[in-house]
Amino acid sequence: MKKLVMIGNGMAGVSFVEQLLKLNPHRYDITIIGSEPHPNYNRIMLSSVLAGEATMEDIVLNSWEWYRENNIQLHAGQTVTAVDTEARTVTTNLGLQLEYDELVFATGSLPFMLPLPGADKEGVIAFRDIKDCETMLSASQQYKKAVVIGGGLLGLEAARGLVNLNMEVHVVHIHHYLMERQLDETAAKLLQAELERQGMKFLLTKNSDTIIGGDRVEGLTFKDGTSVEADLIVMAVGIKANSGLAKDAGIAVNRGIVVDDYMETNIPNVYAVGECAEHRGIVYGLVAPLYEQGAVLAKKLAGIEADGYQGSVLSTKLKISGVNVFSAGDFSDGPDTRALRVQDDLDGIYKKVVFKDGKISGAVLFGDTSEGSKLFSYIRKGDSFAGREKEVLFGSGGGGKASGPDDLVKAMSGDEIVCGCNGVTKDTIVEAITEKGCVSVGEIKACTKASGSCGGCKPLVEAILLATVGADNVSAVKEGICGCTTHSRDEVVDAIRSMRLTNSREVMAVLEWKNPEGCSKCRPALNYYLGMVWPAEHEDELESRFVNERNHANIQKDGTYSVVPRIYGGVTTPEDLKRIAEVAEKYEVPLVKITGGQRIDLLGVKKEDLPKMWKDLDMPSGYAYGKTLRTVKTCVGKTFCRFGTQDSIQMGIDMEKKFERLNTPHKVKLAVSGCPRNCAESTIKDLGVIAIDGGWEVYVGGNGGTKVRAAELLVKVKTEEEVLEWTGAYLQYYREDATYLERTSEWAARVGLDTIKKALEKKEDRDALNSRIDHTLSLTQDPWKQIIENDELRSAFDALTAPVHAEAAAAVTNNGSNDQTV
Numbered sequence: 001m002k003k004l005v006m007i008g009n010g011m012a013g014v015s016f017v018e019q020l021l022k023l024n025p026h027r028y029d030i031t032i033i034g035s036e037p038h039p040n041y042n043r044i045m046l047s048s049v050l051a052g053e054a055t056m057e058d059i060v061l062n063s064w065e066w067y068r069e070n071n072i073q074l075h076a077g078q079t080v081t082a083v084d085t086e087a088r089t090v091t092t093n094l095g096l097q098l099e100y101d102e103l104v105f106a107t108g109s110l111p112f113m114l115p116l117p118g119a120d121k122e123g124v125i126a127f128r129d130i131k132d133c134e135t136m137l138s139a140s141q142q143y144k145k146a147v148v149i150g151g152g153l154l155g156l157e158a159a160r161g162l163v164n165l166n167m168e169v170h171v172v173h174i175h176h177y178l179m180e181r182q183l184d185e186t187a188a189k190l191l192q193a194e195l196e197r198q199g200m201k202f203l204l205t206k207n208s209d210t211i212i213g214g215d216r217v218e219g220l221t222f223k224d225g226t227s228v229e230a231d232l233i234v235m236a237v238g239i240k241a242n243s244g245l246a247k248d249a250g251i252a253v254n255r256g257i258v259v260d261d262y263m264e265t266n267i268p269n270v271y272a273v274g275e276c277a278e279h280r281g282i283v284y285g286l287v288a289p290l291y292e293q294g295a296v297l298a299k300k301l302a303g304i305e306a307d308g309y310q311g312s313v314l315s316t317k318l319k320i321s322g323v324n325v326f327s328a329g330d331f332s333d334g335p336d337t338r339a340l341r342v343q344d345d346l347d348g349i350y351k352k353v354v355f356k357d358g359k360i361s362g363a364v365l366f367g368d369t370s371e372g373s374k375l376f377s378y379i380r381k382g383d384s385f386a387g388r389e390k391e392v393l394f395g396s397g398g399g400g401k402a403s404g405p406d407d408l409v410k411a412m413s414g415d416e417i418v419c420g421c422n423g424v425t426k427d428t429i430v431e432a433i434t435e436k437g438c439v440s441v442g443e444i445k446a447c448t449k450a451s452g453s454c455g456g457c458k459p460l461v462e463a464i465l466l467a468t469v470g471a472d473n474v475s476a477v478k479e480g481i482c483g484c485t486t487h488s489r490d491e492v493v494d495a496i497r498s499m500r501l502t503n504s505r506e507v508m509a510v511l512e513w514k515n516p517e518g519c520s521k522c523r524p525a526l527n528y529y530l531g532m533v534w535p536a537e538h539e540d541e542l543e544s545r546f547v548n549e550r551n552h553a554n555i556q557k558d559g560t561y562s563v564v565p566r567i568y569g570g571v572t573t574p575e576d577l578k579r580i581a582e583v584a585e586k587y588e589v590p591l592v593k594i595t596g597g598q599r600i601d602l603l604g605v606k607k608e609d610l611p612k613m614w615k616d617l618d619m620p621s622g623y624a625y626g627k628t629l630r631t632v633k634t635c636v637g638k639t640f641c642r643f644g645t646q647d648s649i650q651m652g653i654d655m656e657k658k659f660e661r662l663n664t665p666h667k668v669k670l671a672v673s674g675c676p677r678n679c680a681e682s683t684i685k686d687l688g689v690i691a692i693d694g695g696w697e698v699y700v701g702g703n704g705g706t707k708v709r710a711a712e713l714l715v716k717v718k719t720e721e722e723v724l725e726w727t728g729a730y731l732q733y734y735r736e737d738a739t740y741l742e743r744t745s746e747w748a749a750r751v752g753l754d755t756i757k758k759a760l761e762k763k764e765d766r767d768a769l770n771s772r773i774d775h776t777l778s779l780t781q782d783p784w785k786q787i788i789e790n791d792e793l794r795s796a797f798d799a800l801t802a803p804v805h806a807e808a809a810a811a812v813t814n815n816g817s818n819d820q821t822v
């Protein structure tokens, strides 16, 4: 078999390989070398990760398994340092030497870093990869002042992410208006006003001079003598093709690696695709053209005769929620162009369409971008509107548009790309609808990836869906628990019960999941529902759990873990304290912290030390990482406090001992206070108990986190047994009724206290709920102990080599907060 070697494991390169495998899966023995220690991920979505709208897990495009399943040798974390086109070999920084028959450069771009004095200071970064994203996420925890240099697409998306991370953000731009390459001045000013409203500050017409500070950046000065403070500077002033390696190998390089219409360089059997390639003098910096290039190269290397690459017309969309901006083609005014402009200050809408010889050469839309896909299609196809230009925006006579979405869909050819970000054609979307039964945009996204990145193609995907199945069917469709299915949470749980489904694969197969592998949203949810319905029969699917739950420890931003042993009711002993101290010393734990939930947190632990520490501690897991019962906070109560009316400590210990290890839809925190002074803050807990004269009050649905909610009084009871009985019934009702990842506060607000009271008011109902929760609890075991004592589990744990850096941040966004109180 011929050897195909690809340098670069990014979006353009891997998309080319995917297309090649579809055309001819057995023609090549494929090897990919990629500098980044990750499988191929959606670089576009880094903006969404930074803005807190997606997790690192969500953005993986090709999993490690995908490479294995397709027999692709992947050397991730290695960089090709030399190419010998005579000997047909490539050599990596780790000394690996590989021979090739066909070589593809897919090395992408490098961010352009302004060569300012001080640019090497700590805290000066680009925004290009996962590492940069992680640096920003962690800087935001420690520092407050960010400066983004460059008011282009990347700079603004970075700025929005940093604002979401509570940083004070200044955007420094060299021009007098933002995104001058993609917008005209009117649209740019509207955009600036909207972004200022969202919290960004702008320094326009500023020429950066020097980055000041000590080891770490402290500010930026400008050539006009002014300055701005900064403890983080992100440079987003453009990119340059990463073509140095090719140049050193004697391949023709201009602004990028020069290629012909078939992506071939001047050296036979050597190709380039993506941002590193220069085609007809143009180096592209958006994914849509890169996918088109990949398709051409795939056909060429699959031995299929086809038209060469002709170059691409570009369209862009800024990925900032609450802002609708679209631009496409060439929208600049010239002596031979005429423009149609619409400005509606009342609704904040601006549209500009530029015509040249009756055809649309470019367009800018702000505020309402619903016509973006249509205009982009007219531009690409070169449709003529000579003599009827106004119809494009105002429609013909009666006010209808030049054509509706239906006409647009009909006019599109099957191989036309609908989703530029993911290279998805109209045919692929229609096939997902007609053959795989997708009936919502969410399902089409899960099936084809269309609309899953910038979201710009969503209106067109909707239009295709509408045109293919008809409006009636679309409106009848409800959203499922995720894009993989139309089944709601209740339908899924009903099916699990009625059909006795006991594992996720069965559920997905029986309920005809569109994506047979499921996704990061439905897999953990199914695992929870299955365990809730069938506690004995269902085998916990570790691979479906979030990384913290898999590791039984909270991953920290630097890839280390935290260890929190169980301390029932916050009461410890000198022996336990000594042991914790010895363990902390033995494993050189950098930080020992008392948590808000009255426990001791050992932070900064290496993964390989976890089981040894658990063994040495000889204490149960505190489950500080799981969707389970976390803590029961107690006040000192009547034993020592002069106000105390009941023994709150013992009540709390009893509750914690009874309900520990219980899986719940989301984390659950309890508290017990010994009198209405409420020192244990029982009224902001998922369930809080307050002692009163002659009894107890039980409060439910409280939360002290980001969405503070006061708990509501569920019931007043007399005895400790009754407290446990109501708590058990309440927790089981929540387990059985709530949606996975719904906190009790959200659930209680949604279903209403009356519904909860009604479900629990009859003793026989409470007893039934308690018998189910007791059955579940009787099957639980301490996970730390299991791993220490069971060799098989221990090896499986040791083998868990999650890509730490990608998941560290994911764990944080997956609600794996370290906080023990809220």
Ligand SMILES: Cc1cc2nc3c(=O)[nH]c(=O)nc-3n(C[C@H](O)[C@H](O)[C@H](O)COP(=O)(O)OP(=O)(O)OC[C@H]3O[C@@H](n4cnc5c(N)ncnc54)[C@H](O)[C@@H]3O)c2cc1C
Pocket: 007, 008, 009, 010, 011, 012, 013, 033, 034, 035, 036, 043, 044, 045, 046, 047, 078, 079, 080, 081, 106, 107, 108, 109, 127, 128, 129, 154, 242, 245, 273, 274, 275, 276, 284, 285, 286, 287, 288, 290, 317, 319, 421, 454
């Ligand atoms: C935050 C952000 C948001 C973006 N948003 C959008 C958007 O909304 N829409 C859009 O169209 N585009 C967007 N882009 C641009 C888009 O991501 C790029 O166009 C696309 O990723 C380019 O793909 P590529 O494969 O050519 O290069 P890359 O994705 O950069 O991949 C190249 C890979 O090659 C590796 N490599 C380089 N040299 C070597 C070597 N010698 N040995 C081994 N490996 C090597 C690199 O480490 C890299 O992983 C965005 C970019 C960023 C950074």
Ligand SMILES: NC(=O)c1ccc[n+]([C@@H]2O[C@H](COP(=O)([O-])OP(=O)(O)OC[C@H]3O[C@@H](n4cnc5c(N)ncnc54)[C@H](O)[C@@H]3O)[C@@H](O)[C@H]2O)c1
Pocket: 114, 149, 150, 151, 152, 153, 154, 155, 157, 172, 173, 174, 175, 178, 179, 180, 181, 206, 207, 208, 236, 237, 238, 239, 284, 285, 286, 316, 317, 318, 319, 454
């Ligand atoms: N939504 C999207 O489509 C999207 C999002 C992010 C990134 N990207 C792509 O990623 C690549 C990088 O994006 P980018 O925004 O860095 O590139 P860009 O070239 O589009 O924009 C860079 C901006 O920085 C400004 N600039 C240049 N020198 C400056 C200086 N000294 N001081 C202040 N401002 C200066 C320029 O005027 C320009 O507006 C591009 O190819 C872009 O298309 C696309």
Ligand code: SF4
Pocket: 635, 636, 637, 638, 641, 642, 643, 644, 645, 648, 673, 674, 675, 676, 677, 678, 679, 680
């Ligand atoms: S809640 Fe009441 S009993 Fe408990 S510590 Fe405070 S004052 Fe004392």
Ligand code: FES
Pocket: 418, 419, 420, 421, 422, 450, 451, 452, 453, 454, 455, 456, 457, 458
């Ligand atoms: S065009 Fe960006 S998600 Fe489809």
